[in-house]
Amino acid sequence: MDSAGTHLLVTSGSTVDLQRQYLRLHQWVYERSGGWVGHRMTGSRSLLPHTTGRRTGKRRTTALIDARHGADYVLVASNHARDRPPSWQLNIEADPRAEIQIARRRATGTARVVEASDPDRARLWALANAANRNRHNGYQSRTSRPIPLVAPVIRAVVIDALLVSFF
Secondary structure (H helix, E strand, O other): OOOOOOOOOOOOOOHHHHHHHHHHHHHHHHHHOOOOOOOOOOOOOEEEEEEEOOOOOOEEEOOEEEEEEOOEEEEEOOHHHOOOOOHHHHHHHHOOEEEEEEOOEEEEEEEEEEOOOOOOHHHHHHHHHHHOOOHHHHHHHOOOOOOOEEEEEEEEEEEOOOOOOOO
8 A cells, every 4th residue: 555545556366466456556657657657658558537436426547548540539448358347437428527638638528438339439449459459359359248439529638747827
């Protein structure tokens, strides 16, 4: 546990647990460095979506691999190939307002869940899968649920890592 009360590592032994520990460490570094470290820590681009907990109303954050095409961001709600959706997806469904942090930049907007029936899903899936070195196809093969995508729609970019004064 760190000074903020965050549990960083929990010992167990399975590969999935080791992966979760690494992802927790990645998110901890990303958040604590203000985005200076962590954006590319996993070998792929990642961002921090900040959502509102659907039951608690508290701010929730999860580090995720992102794909980008022009101004579009795509996130994959794989939940490590589990048969239930990740909490952050359920939070977006309950309240689509969100903030994303990309390195040191923050952007606010809304997000939409792209289900299997969406005509744009195949294009977005290919984009996200390529950005994550084709791992998403592997996740999809290990779960019975169609893994949805989440597409944040950015309204404004707020740069809070640098304060510029024009006096």
